[in-house]
Amino acid sequence: MKCTRCRERAELALRSHNAAFCRACFLIYFNRQVERTIRQDKMFTPDERILVAVSGGKDSLALWDILIEQGYQTEGFYLALGIGTYSSQSQQKAEAFAKKRQVKLRIVQLEQEAVPVPLAAQFTRRMPCAACGTMKRHFFDQAAHDGGFQVLATGHNLDDEAARLLGNVLYWQTEYLARQKAVLEPSHPKFVRKVRPLYRLSELETAAYAFFRGIDYIIEECPNSAGATQLFYKDILNRIDAKMPGSKRNFVQKFMHSAQSLFARPEDSPPRECEKCGMPSYAPVCSFCNLVSEVERKHEHAQSTSKAEADSSKQTGQAEQPHLDETH
Amino acid sequence: MSVYAARGTVGVMQVKLLPQNQMLTFPGSMIVSVLLKKLDLLPESVMVIRGTRLLTEEERVQADDEIEIRSVISGGV
Numbered sequence: 193m194k195c196t197r198c199r200e201r202a203e204l205a206l207r208s209h210n211a212a213f214c215r216a217c218f219l220i221y222f223n224r225q226v227e228r229t230i231r232q233d234k235m236f237t238p239d240e241r242i243l244v245a246v247s248g249g250k251d252s253l254a255l256w257d258i259l260i261e262q263g264y265q266t267e268g269f270y271l272a273l274g275i276g277t278y279s280s281q282s283q284q285k286a287e288a289f290a291k292k293r294q295v296k297l298r299i300v301q302l303e304q305e306a307v308p309v310p311l312a313a314q315f316t317r318r319m320p321c322a323a324c325g326t327m328k329r330h331f332f333d334q335a336a337h338d339g340g341f342q343v344l345a346t347g348h349n350l351d352d353e354a355a356r357l358l359g360n361v362l363y364w365q366t367e368y369l370a371r372q373k374a375v376l377e378p379s380h381p382k383f384v385r386k387v388r389p390l391y392r393l394s395e396l397e398t399a400a401y402a403f404f405r406g407i408d409y410i411i412e413e414c415p416n417s418a419g420a421t422q423l424f425y426k427d428i429l430n431r432i433d434a435k436m437p438g439s440k441r442n443f444v445q446k447f448m449h450s451a452q453s454l455f456a457r458p459e460d461s462p463p464r465e466c467e468k469c470g471m472p473s474y475a476p477v478c479s480f481c482n483l484v485s486e487v488e489r490k491h492e493h494a495q496s497t498s499k500a501e502a503d504s505s506k507q508t509g510q511a512e513q514p515h516l517d518e519t520h
Numbered sequence: 521m522s523v524y525a526a527r528g529t530v531g532v533m534q535v536k537l538l539p540q541n542q543m544l545t546f547p548g549s550m551i552v553s554v555l556l557k558k559l560d561l562l563p564e565s566v567m568v569i570r571g572t573r574l575l576t577e578e579e580r581v582q583a584d585d586e587i588e589i590r591s592v593i594s595g596g597v
Binding site: 193202203204205207212249250251351352355394395396398399400403404411412413414417420422423426427430431433434 | 539564569576578579590591594
């Protein structure tokens, strides 16, 4: 197979574009796609400071890499979720990336600042991914605000958007459809503009970019993602796309450019500030603070219960001791 | 999924699946698209890597080749 641009041997075929690329031409194509997305969707300008949320995975590191290449002012933000070796390995990847490119990476440890994701999932009825999402939203917003950034960029790709859109459409989640945008303008002075510059590029494209650029990313999947609905949606969408190349891209892009505005709602009154943490919230206490309080309360209760049980069994043991002695 | 052991003089292709970290072997050479079909994998969901290069579906992988098939799908929720 030959490269569509230069006729050299291709390394990557993109069925949805009816094209194939050699390494050099793919990097040019990828670069242009990101450039065009940022410009057409009016995401940010070179004067603005961008906080890039990085996980150590291919998408976020590919995003950070290309924004650095395009000359934007970026810093990275890594949230250590406390998910065993997966978290420690992904942190190492993010740190190594930042060190190699001599860019600043801010790190927040959930264990120190709140509660790690596994504990949150254990002590609440939430799925680990739901607890994780709540934590990420809070700390990303807070880091962007505290650091004086104008923009928060995440590495969501075309497949992420397609899976999210399919889920929202299947259940006609009109509130979520109203908010599914590549650019989310701030609704409160403590929020910054949120952007997704990779939303037109597929997961295969971001992985190939990371591979060609020699980005050392974490290949292992989060242990909590096994059986996740989003992975099922992605598989279904890829199966449809294999039969009808380009359908996944069309699904997302037509929604973003033609259908999304149909779900727009009149602006709600702006959020107030959470009584506990001061970040924007529609309720007196934000979902993050509610989650942390719930986990702390249940954790304390579990600890005091197990301590009481241990004390009780100790006392029982002591009481039984004379009886045992008597038998000897 | 078909997994064959080496037989006779036919060379064996080593295939490493990531992130599962699973090693498989296949006898002889074959086209990448055939290999992916044997593994029930969609071309859009993986990168097929030989050494430092990516392989397209039309390319032939040879017996004695060491191939890495790396999933590109990630996500939660």
